[in-house]
Amino acid sequence: MADDVHEVVIVGAGFAGICAAIRLKDAGIEDFVMLERADDIGGTWRDNRYPGVAVDIPSVTYQFSFAQKSDWRRVFARGAEVKDYVDDVADRYGIRGHVRFNTEVVDAEFDEDAHRWRVTTADGRTLGARFLISAHGVFSKAKQPDIEGVEDFAGKTIHTLHWDHDHDLTGERVAVIGTGATSVQLVPEIAKRVERLDVYQRTPIWVVPRPDVRVPPAVRRLFGALPPVRWAARTAVSAGIEIAMLLGVTNHTRLPFLVKGIRRLAERHLERQVPDPELRRRLRPQYEFGCKRPALSNDYWRSFTRDNVDLVTEKIQRILPHGIETVDGEVREIDTLILATGFQFLEYDSVPGYPLRGEGGVDLRDWWVENHYQAYEGISVTGFPNLFLIPAPHFATSWSWLVMVESQTRHAQRVISHARRNGASYAGVRPDAQRRFYRAMDTGHEKTLFLDPSCAGSNSYYLDRDGRPSIVRPQSSVTARWRANRFPLDDYELRAG
Incomplete structure (x- = not known):
């Protein structure tokens, strides 16, 4: 195992990675490092800079609940303003000092004896991580068209x-x-x-x-002076x-x-x-x-x-x-x-986008082929302990990406803190807990629009290779947030190192 060992390694410094880092800090964990393949933070909003890029939900909903912005310039913020918001949040919470830029992860393997992840980067270096949070995002890898010439x-x-x-x-x-x-x-x-x-x-x-209109200066001043009004507007729109x-x-x-x-x-x-x-x-x-x-x-x-x-x-x-x-x-x-051919959106070989081997040397992609595209509470997979994937199957609820990210990072925070409190070096989701969750999700999918015959020919990225809307969590974001704070911690098996 490498000498460069940390309690947590976070892959990616977009919204998900930054939120995960803030959660760790809130839990009193400072021994973490973030590996970012680019030379700046921001993920989607760093990379997508094409003319006209903007959010597709109202700006008041596209922000963290704990870091609300009162002075959005437009109802639907342009990409540059969202990138400014990412930068502001990272600076406000002291995240940049944890980031190693121009560091691409190419491989990760779980060491069953040491209960650590061995993370390899493109320059050949290896890091050790007690816990690995792969905040790889959804719009990070371009999808190339399969067209001759x-x-x-x-x-x-x-x-x-x-x-x-x-x-x-x-x-x-x-x-x-x-x-x-x-x-x-x-x-x-x-x-x-x-x-x-x-x-x-x-x-x-x-x-x-x-x-979409410009937000009047008077409204921005009101949101800044009276946070409850801003909260009410966000809640109503959401x-x-x-x-x-x-x-x-x-x-x-x-x-x-x-x-x-x-x-x-x-x-x-x-x-x-x-x-x-x-x-x-x-x-x-x-x-x-x-x-x-x-x-x-x-x-x-x-x-x-x-x-x-x-x-x-x-x-x-x-x-x-x-x-x-x-x-x-x-x-x-x-x-x-x-x-404009989109992204490799939650495809088997794009989550997380690099080889990831768990217990017994099993590759995550092979595990999904054998066991269907699934993850406990949309973040963990049995046989891959000390690992949290953001996003993963059963991740997406009804609306804002940031609401989902807050729920998932809260889940990871609870498990990591639980393991540390109990002196455990291993936290793996129990197979029966994952099966139970998967059955609930699969049953819920039957009620969704995506499996209705009227969706034939839609070419929807919501459907996986088996024709199931596996990325969808057929619950409200309120339920998902409640579950992130209430799921049984004993759904994870703990072991001491």
Whole structure:
């Protein structure tokens, strides 16, 4: 085992890693180190800097409950402002001093004799960790399209996760592959300055209006002067989103009409923005609203009515050195190719994104193939002691990522503190506890919208390779938070070293 040994190693310095670090500090644990592959903190908001990037839920809900910001400039904050918030929280809680930048983790293996994780970095160094928190996030690894010739394109290729702000799109012929949430934000921004924009669509996306305005200075001052008012606003907005998602999506079989009502709102939005019925037909999804995460925009659909924007729905045959050929034989020449193809979102080989071997040398990816994609309380896996994954299967509740992160890091904090109080060097979730939780989740999934026949063809990232919505925790965030504070600690087996 390496000499560089710590009580806790945290992989990643995005929101999840920072929250985990704050939880450790609250528990009186200072012997921890954070390994960050980049040269700055911020995760998603450090990496995603494409034009138009912003949160897709109101800013008041996209913040930690213990570090609320009173002066958000817009109802839906732009990416740069969210990054500023990340920086402020990290500085306020003294997190940066624990971070080792430009340090990528490439392997982790549990030492069964020492009850420690052996963590290897890209430069060949090894660290020891009594506990390992893998805060790898969900939008950290780009998903590349499986299209012939994509590597042969002779022009400029940009994936939205790695936007090149030095490249000027003005006057260029540009192609965007993908029509997910990223494309919804990107397309209206770049359509204003390119000569021609071709948007290649495989699966349409539902879009609803985004009520985004600047927050008046008087409101910001009020939130700063009266924290209870700020709390009330956050609670009211959060509750509205939570109830709509919980009743319409998580418990869809009970109240299916709620989703249909929201779909009608989206359909009217499409009719107002796109007068041409044929173009509307091509843009309208054929699956139910909510089967995949919908987007919010006031100008995405309208962008396709511009003279310089074309929607291409024919399947791509191949990418050529100077253009794209579709299956109908048409070739469209372009100068820049933009890949808005998303992320490796909670796929077996992207959680955590590096080989991770537990007891008996079992690789986590192989364990999931054999036992289905599952994790106790959305964070721990039996056979992988002293390990906490953020995120993991059964992680996602109804709304804000940060609410989920707070719950999961609280879970990890409780287990680590429990082990330390009892002089234990090993804390592994019991197989029966994990089976019990998995059965509850699997039963709950049957009520969700995602398994409804109306979701066929949605190409939803909520579904795993077995066709189950395994990332979804079919409960409210309130329940998840309650469980994080109340789950039985004896669901973990403790052993002394």
